[in-house]
Amino acid sequence: xxxxxxxxxxxxxxxxxxxxxxxxxxxxxxxxxxxxxxxxxxxxxxxxxxxxxxxxxxxxxxxxxxxxxxxxxxxxxxxxxxxxxxxxxxxxxxxxxxxxxxxxxxxxxxxxxxxxxxxxxxxxxxxxxxxxxxxxxxxxxxxxxxxxxxxxxxxxxxxxxxxxxxxxxxxxxxxxxxxxxxxxxxxxxxxxxxxxxxxxxxxxxxxxxxxxxxxxxxxxxxxxxxxxxxxxxxxxxxxxxxxxxxxxxxxxx
Amino acid sequence: xxxxxxxxxxxxxxxxxxxxxxxxxxxxxxxxxxxxxxxxxxxxxxxxxxxxxxxxxxxxxxxxxxxxxxxxxxxxxxxxxxxxxxxxxxxxxxxxxxxxxxxxxxxxxxxxxxxxxxxxxxxxxxxxxxxxxxxxxxxxxxxxxxxxxxxxxxxxxxxxxxxxxxxxxxxxxxxxxxxxxxxxxxxxxxxxxxxxxxxxxxxxxxxxxxxxxxxxxxxxxxxxxxxxxxxxxxxxxxxxxxxxxxxxxxxxxxxxxxxxxxxxxxxxxxxxxxxxxxxxxxxxxxxxxxxxxxxxxxxxxxxxxxxxxxxxx
Numbered sequence: 001x002x003x004x005x006x007x008x009x010x011x012x013x014x015x016x017x018x019x020x021x022x023x024x025x026x027x028x029x030x031x032x033x034x035x036x037x038x039x040x041x042x043x044x045x046x047x048x049x050x051x052x053x054x055x056x057x058x059x060x061x062x063x064x065x066x067x068x069x070x071x072x073x074x075x076x077x078x079x080x081x082x083x084x085x086x087x088x089x090x091x092x093x094x095x096x097x098x099x100x101x102x103x104x105x106x107x108x109x110x111x112x113x114x115x116x117x118x119x120x121x122x123x124x125x126x127x128x129x130x131x132x133x134x135x136x137x138x139x140x141x142x143x144x145x146x147x148x149x150x151x152x153x154x155x156x157x158x159x160x161x162x163x164x165x166x167x168x169x170x171x172x173x174x175x176x177x178x179x180x181x182x183x184x185x186x187x188x189x190x191x192x193x194x195x196x197x198x199x200x201x202x203x204x205x206x207x208x209x210x211x212x213x214x215x216x217x218x219x220x221x222x223x224x225x226x227x228x229x230x231x232x233x234x235x236x237x238x239x240x241x242x243x244x245x246x247x248x249x250x251x252x253x
Numbered sequence: 254x255x256x257x258x259x260x261x262x263x264x265x266x267x268x269x270x271x272x273x274x275x276x277x278x279x280x281x282x283x284x285x286x287x288x289x290x291x292x293x294x295x296x297x298x299x300x301x302x303x304x305x306x307x308x309x310x311x312x313x314x315x316x317x318x319x320x321x322x323x324x325x326x327x328x329x330x331x332x333x334x335x336x337x338x339x340x341x342x343x344x345x346x347x348x349x350x351x352x353x354x355x356x357x358x359x360x361x362x363x364x365x366x367x368x369x370x371x372x373x374x375x376x377x378x379x380x381x382x383x384x385x386x387x388x389x390x391x392x393x394x395x396x397x398x399x400x401x402x403x404x405x406x407x408x409x410x411x412x413x414x415x416x417x418x419x420x421x422x423x424x425x426x427x428x429x430x431x432x433x434x435x436x437x438x439x440x441x442x443x444x445x446x447x448x449x450x451x452x453x454x455x456x457x458x459x460x461x462x463x464x465x466x467x468x469x470x471x472x473x474x475x476x477x478x479x480x481x482x483x484x485x486x487x488x489x490x491x492x493x494x495x496x497x498x499x500x501x502x503x504x505x506x507x508x509x510x511x512x513x514x515x516x517x518x519x520x521x522x523x524x525x526x527x528x529x530x531x532x533x534x535x536x537x538x539x540x541x542x543x544x545x546x547x548x549x550x551x552x553x554x555x556x557x558x559x560x561x562x563x564x565x566x
Contacts, residue, residue: 007357011343014354018345018386083341083399086305086412087358088331245308249268
């Protein structure tokens with residue numbers, strides 16, 4: 001199975017690398033802007049502020065949106081899906097190979113951004129010692145970026161499995177991300193009681209632990225668990241949906 | 254005993270009310286090119302999908318290389334190569350990368366993979382262009398590459414779904430030659446669907462005719478031609494009056510008489526096995542001058558059309 005996964009990942013990266021250079025260029029621009037330029041403007045505050053979390057959790061997950069939309073809808077649109085399904089590759093290897101390729105790429109960008117920004121800031125603000133992220137930022141970014149990449153990928157693969165074209169998949173995914181992203185705010189505004197309870201909890205937690213960082217540390221496991229559940233549910237749905245005869249018969253809807 | 258590569262028993266697949274494949278019972282011996290003939294929408298592609306385990310049968314059973322397509326579809330796909338309706342090539346990848354991907358899928362060791370890719374690309378005359386992305390290639394070159402991909406892992410059986418559709422005659426002839434030489438060299442069984450009768454006649458040792466999901470006939474092209482209705486006789490000469498034509502048409506063994514070449518030739522369709530000599534004698538007695546008489550066997554195309562029309566009737 002691992003060898004089959006590696007084969008699918010190899011193909012995905014070859015196609016990505018040959019995608020008219022757009023993918024590589026996008027990665028370079030991202031790392032240049034968010035992994036060097038913006039951190040340099042922050043100086044040593046970069047390491048303790050919330051920006052690494054924002055940049056390297058959310059943005060890499062959104063960067064794979066185009067690619068994830070292409071995962072199955074692209075194979076269907078370019079008429080390569082049936083031949084792939086007619087090969088000896090097991091269902092799981094095709095599905096998980098594509099998922100892993102996307103998640104690992106997104107996660108690698110996060111790690112690259114964390115490292116490049118740390119290097120750039122250390123060089124620009126060198127004071128005789130090496131500065132690095134506090135552990136809650138580092139672990140928070142690494143774990144959240146992985147699970148957020150998983151969320152985008154799982155949602156995208158689920159949509160892409162059902163879409164006839166890449167464009168249709170991309171549109172549906174954008175809408176899906178918008179719905180998922182805005183869902184907490186909609187829920188909070190629809191239920192004033194929940195909003196008040198959250199505010200109370202934040203207030204108490206801040207008072208108790210003494211800082212917003214402390215609240216983040218306290219809330220992180222809960223957030224990770226929630227993301228893990230959502231990712232797992234979406235991936236289980238994608239796996240249940242991935243069936244050779246269904247993929248052959250459905251031309252996308 | 255002849256080894257059987259494909260065996261189906263009452264194989265069927267319905268889509269709602271539509272029976273795309275209906276009670277297909279068939280045996281294809283190993284090592285031959287089997288042509289599966291039928292008009293568009295007759296169930297050829299669905300049959301291939303059933304045999305590859307890409308669709309589940311709604312009736313009957315099929316075995317490919319001894320493996321049930323219901324229970325061991327993975328084993329069938331492991332041993333089969335396929336060139337389906339679409340060539341399935343990754344157009345953003347180079348020719349070599351396309352083969353490399355499928356070589357990895359079939360777990361060919363690195364050295365063997367490299368050697369096999371080179372062997373196939375050289376055989377198909379594509380080695381010099383291996384580093385080009387496939388998007389820029391002609392349809393004929395892509396079909397050759399797709400055929401190379403299907404043969405890459407030395408499959409024991411090859412499914413080809415209308416491999417020359419859309420190719421110009423030169424590219425199609427070239428693909429035929431490549432296919433014949435590869436099949437001869439590698440000894441694979443080929444299940445080839447086509448509605449190109451000339452292609453089937455040239456390539457296939459055995460053919461089956463399918464229409465509306467039902468198998469109408471199976472046999473060698475010669476056997477099928479022999480099953481065709483009647484024999485066509487061409488008579489060249491003069492003095493073929495309308496009275497003579499009417500008299501010939503009145504004979505019980507004559508199915509059809511038609512005059513051509515400005516009245517200097519006749520085309521007579523006789524019942525199978527009927528002698529021609531009495532007709533020649535009658536024509537001479539009626540004053541016709543006969544220069545040439547020759548019998549022509551019905552082509553596979555004519556037989557195919559007859560079979561399809563019979564079914565329609």
